[in-house]
Amino acid sequence: MELFAVPDVPEVRPGDDLAATIRDRVDLHEDDVVCVASTVVSKAEGRLFDLADFPAGPRAREIAANLEAVAGEEKDPRFAQAVLEESVDLLMESPFLLTETRFGHVGVNAGIDRSNVPDHDLLLLPKRPSESAERLRADLPADRVIVTDTCGRPFRHGQRGVALGWAGMQASRDWRGESDRDGRELGVTVESVVDELAAAANLLVGEGDGGTPVVVVRDFEWGDHGGSDNLYRDVEGDFVRQAVRAWGYEHE
Incomplete structure (x- = not known):
C-alpha cells in the first residue's frame, strides 16, 4: 500500500467544511482510507x-x-x-x-x-469521533475514514497514532480460526487495523508544525477475514484497568 499526505491544508476554523477542504486538494479513490487528525476535526466542530x-x-x-x-x-x-x-x-x-x-x-x-x-x-477531542468520521465519509469520494490522535502506551516510551473513530470499515481484523504456516489454528489473534493505519499515517502527520493533518492510505486490502468493531476492552475483562484503579501513587 501507499501513504501520502494531503498538501496545503489551511488552518481549520469552526464551521469549516473539512470534507470540501480535503476534496479540493486531492484526487481520492473509492477504496482509499482517509486518515484525519482529530485536531482539525475538533477545530471544524468548534471544540x-x-x-x-x-x-x-x-x-x-x-x-x-x-x-x-x-x-x-x-x-x-x-x-x-x-x-x-x-x-x-x-x-x-x-x-x-x-x-x-x-x-x-x-x-x-x-x-x-x-x-x-x-x-x-x-x-x-471530538464528542463522538465515529460519527465525525461518518459525516466526512458521506461527503468524500473515499469509502473509509479514520479519525486519529496520538497517545502514550503502557510499558513503552513515546507516543504513537491511534484511531478514535472510524467509518466504512471495521476496527479489527479477526484471524481466529485461521492457521499459521505450520497449520496451527490461531486462537487469540485479533488485529487492530484502524490503530495500525492511524500509526502509519502519523509518520506523515508528525507531532509539530508540519501542517499535514490528512493522510491518504491507498491500496490497503482487508483480505478474506472476519472483523469486528470491538476496539475498547470491556471493563470487566480489562485487568490492567482494574490494577490501575487499585493502585495509589505515593510521593515523598
Missing part, C-alpha cells in the same frame, strides 16, 4: 475553549492541589475541571490524570490539547 469556560469545582481544586504537590509547579484547577467534564471515569489522578472519555478512549487528560490552538486555551 475550542478557554480555561475560563471551566470554573473549577471542589474536586478539580483538590486534584490540582495534589498534582501541584507532586510536580512542584503550579497547576490550574480549571484544566482539571475540563478533564473531569470530558471524562466518564478517572482511573488515575496522580502523578497525572488518566481518564476514560465519553466514547471509550482511555488517555491522559481526556485527550485535551493545549498546542496548535492559536486563539484559545484548549482543544477538546
Whole structure:
C-alpha cells in the first residue's frame, strides 16, 4: 500500500467544511482510507475553549492541589475541571490524570490539547469521533475514514497514532480460526487495523508544525477475514484497568 499526505491544508476554523477542504486538494479513490487528525476535526466542530469556560469545582481544586504537590509547579484547577467534564471515569489522578472519555478512549487528560490552538486555551477531542468520521465519509469520494490522535502506551516510551473513530470499515481484523504456516489454528489473534493505519499515517502527520493533518492510505486490502468493531476492552475483562484503579501513587 501507499501513504501520502494531503498538501496545503489551511488552518481549520469552526464551521469549516473539512470534507470540501480535503476534496479540493486531492484526487481520492473509492477504496482509499482517509486518515484525519482529530485536531482539525475538533477545530471544524468548534471544540475550542478557554480555561475560563471551566470554573473549577471542589474536586478539580483538590486534584490540582495534589498534582501541584507532586510536580512542584503550579497547576490550574480549571484544566482539571475540563478533564473531569470530558471524562466518564478517572482511573488515575496522580502523578497525572488518566481518564476514560465519553466514547471509550482511555488517555491522559481526556485527550485535551493545549498546542496548535492559536486563539484559545484548549482543544477538546471530538464528542463522538465515529460519527465525525461518518459525516466526512458521506461527503468524500473515499469509502473509509479514520479519525486519529496520538497517545502514550503502557510499558513503552513515546507516543504513537491511534484511531478514535472510524467509518466504512471495521476496527479489527479477526484471524481466529485461521492457521499459521505450520497449520496451527490461531486462537487469540485479533488485529487492530484502524490503530495500525492511524500509526502509519502519523509518520506523515508528525507531532509539530508540519501542517499535514490528512493522510491518504491507498491500496490497503482487508483480505478474506472476519472483523469486528470491538476496539475498547470491556471493563470487566480489562485487568490492567482494574490494577490501575487499585493502585495509589505515593510521593515523598
